[in-house]
Amino acid sequence: MPDTQPDALLIDRPAKTLRQLALEKMREAILTMKFRPGERLVERALCERLGVSRSVVREVLRHLESEGLVETIPNHGPAVAAPEPAKIAQIYELRSMLEALAARHCAARATPEDLNALRAALEEVREGYASADPFAVLAATANFYETMFRAAGRLVAWELLVSLNGRITHLRARTISTSGRDREGVAEMQAILDAIEARDPDAAEAASVRHLQNALTLALNQSQA
Amino acid sequence: MPDTQPDALLIDRPAKTLRQLALEKMREAILTMKFRPGERLVERALCERLGVSRSVVREVLRHLESEGLVETIPNHGPAVAAPEPAKIAQIYELRSMLEALAARHCAARATPEDLNALRAALEEVREGYASADPFAVLAATANFYETMFRAAGRLVAWELLVSLNGRITHLRARTISTSGRDREGVAEMQAILDAIEARDPDAAEAASVRHLQNALTLALNQSQA
DNA sequence: GTCAATCTTATGGTATACCATAAGACAACA
DNA sequence: TGTTGTCTTATGGTATACCATAAGATTGAC
Structure with a gap:
């Protein structure tokens, strides 16, 4: 039994939440310009593309808004932020x-x-x-x-x-x-x-x-x- | 009819969404230390205190996470961020x-x-x-x-x-x-x-x-x- | 053809239901 | 008393339902 360090037996934790995975995916897609600046991000369409429910999509959009990558225009909904x-x-x-x-x-x-x-x-x-x-x-x-x-x-x-x-x-x-x-x-x-x-x-x-x-x-x- | 500027007749837009109101409320509460650093922010408790549904609370928490004011600890949920x-x-x-x-x-x-x-x-x-x-x-x-x-x-x-x-x-x-x-x-x-x-x-x-x-x-x- | 009224649809905002599981409480056993 | 097993509850993660309304399409009147 050469290695009895507690860490060696630690069970890997489960994968990330859907929300985290979707956030990373969306962030990367925006940063690699899969979406154009100004492009509308329609929740239901994103649900289909990401394969998750609207809850997850909305929460992801809230993150991205706060990060400045997405802006939500009143009466129009979220879009990829365009630089000012x-x-x-x-x-x-x-x-x-x-x-x-x-x-x-x-x-x-x-x-x-x-x-x-x-x-x-x-x-x-x-x-x-x-x-x-x-x-x-x-x-x-x-x-x-x-x-x-x-x-x-x-x-x-x-x-x-x-x-x-x-x-x-x-x-x-x-x-x-x-x-x-x-x-x-x-x-x-x-x-x-x-x-x-x-x-x-x-x-x-x-x-x-x-x-x-x-x-x-x-x-x-x-x-x- | 002294003032016929188009702006003068513009109907005020409706108030902010519940989400925006709740976000401002929570941000202010955190910034004025109504919550201690490290304090757990339990979703259902916040629903009661803010008088909104869990959807709103979760979306607000996502904003606050991205702003660095809240951190979500795996298996424990969100808490007010403590300074490192x-x-x-x-x-x-x-x-x-x-x-x-x-x-x-x-x-x-x-x-x-x-x-x-x-x-x-x-x-x-x-x-x-x-x-x-x-x-x-x-x-x-x-x-x-x-x-x-x-x-x-x-x-x-x-x-x-x-x-x-x-x-x-x-x-x-x-x-x-x-x-x-x-x-x-x-x-x-x-x-x-x-x-x-x-x-x-x-x-x-x-x-x-x-x-x-x-x-x-x-x-x-x-x-x- | 133009304009106004009405209808329909798409879409965001919000609430609620359901599930999984971590954490804590409690009981049984050595 | 300490440990293990089981049960319960609290709580986060996710999905879905419902509603409001803006925007676009359609219809009718002039």
């Missing part, structure tokens, strides 16, 4: 602040394991770009930044960033598809990582701000196109 | 960044009307402290900062700040009750306003950071007491 042009620049500004904060603290405190994880994550971003699937890029990018925020010990900031990013997914997906962004985007993230590896918080912060500034420029161009 | 000590410093750090951003931009762009509104709002903070009711202080303080964020054109940041503040309400209420905080807290906010009136973004930012640093010190003392 007036808020795009604000969102990028806040992203810049949050990412700069994480980069700075990551440069100051990352462990060798953190650095390895960041390198691996950046490699996945490259592969994402090679696959030409913007959502693969977004997923890999999110992984890179989550790794960075974790290494920086800034999980609350990460939560804020995730909610901000969720509101501009379509825009980010389009900027990723911009010609040349694969080289420039990866180079900018590499510059952030270089600064982190060099343990230079100021440089990491500056590289982050530069990266976001370029992303904002692209985003503004896209939202006018 | 590891996150308090992070939350104050982010508050500092957001408030500093707003103060800086308010100093740069506030109109005379904005300034009047800020002065009036600060006077209400004073009255709040004079009433010795920490929640009156919190409400007046929120009004002051909302005014500032609006004047700064930073409503997305305001949304983030509101959600962060919601997670530490009990702590903020306790710091407000700290002896001497009425003088110091108001003086610090006055310093922020002075800098804004002087149109000095750097000073406004510095005053904001100082204010939050002091609030954090108090909060950490309180969370150890």
Whole structure:
């Protein structure tokens, strides 16, 4: 009997509730643009597509409303949230602040394991770009930044960033598809990582701000196109 | 017939849904500590207290979960979220960044009307402290900062700040009750306003950071007491 | 053809029913 | 007394029923 730790005998708990599964499914579908911004989300249609009752659908929609991914228009019901042009620049500004904060603290405190994880994550971003699937890029990018925020010990900031990013997914997906962004985007993230590896918080912060500034420029161009 | 504007004849829309009313009620109750952190929120009991069906209660709870005010523990159901000590410093750090951003931009762009509104709002903070009711202080303080964020054109940041503040309400209420905080807290906010009136973004930012640093010190003392 | 009145349907808002199961109470046994 | 087994209840998860009404379609009058 080599392993008598209590944890070793712990019975796996049952799977998630239908509500949780449906929430994850809907969140992913919105974030990967299976639904267009502004598209109506009709409860009964979602019931059929998700295979759950209206109770579950409604509760899921309440979550997504609070997350900002869904907005409910009086007399029309819920729809996928469309970004408000007036808020795009604000969102990028806040992203810049949050990412700069994480980069700075990551440069100051990352462990060798953190650095390895960041390198691996950046490699996945490259592969994402090679696959030409913007959502693969977004997923890999999110992984890179989550790794960075974790290494920086800034999980609350990460939560804020995730909610901000969720509101501009379509825009980010389009900027990723911009010609040349694969080289420039990866180079900018590499510059952030270089600064982190060099343990230079100021440089990491500056590289982050530069990266976001370029992303904002692209985003503004896209939202006018 | 002096006023024939179409708006003048517009029939008032019906009141909010039960769900919205219940959500506001519950949010306020949590934010004014009618429920303790960690307190179980039993659906059927809430139905009786709110006078609505379980459907409404469940949907409200889903909103509040996503807002971070309620957490649902497996096999135990929903409870008022308790702050995680590891996150308090992070939350104050982010508050500092957001408030500093707003103060800086308010100093740069506030109109005379904005300034009047800020002065009036600060006077209400004073009255709040004079009433010795920490929640009156919190409400007046929120009004002051909302005014500032609006004047700064930073409503997305305001949304983030509101959600962060919601997670530490009990702590903020306790710091407000700290002896001497009425003088110091108001003086610090006055310093922020002075800098804004002087149109000095750097000073406004510095005053904001100082204010939050002091609030954090108090909060950490309180969370150890 | 146009406009108003009426009808129908789709859909959101809300209440209620049913089920599963965790947790607690109680009884029996060693 | 401590442990195990059984029963009961509280409570969350989910499905369904019912209602109100906005929106669209249809009909009739001019």
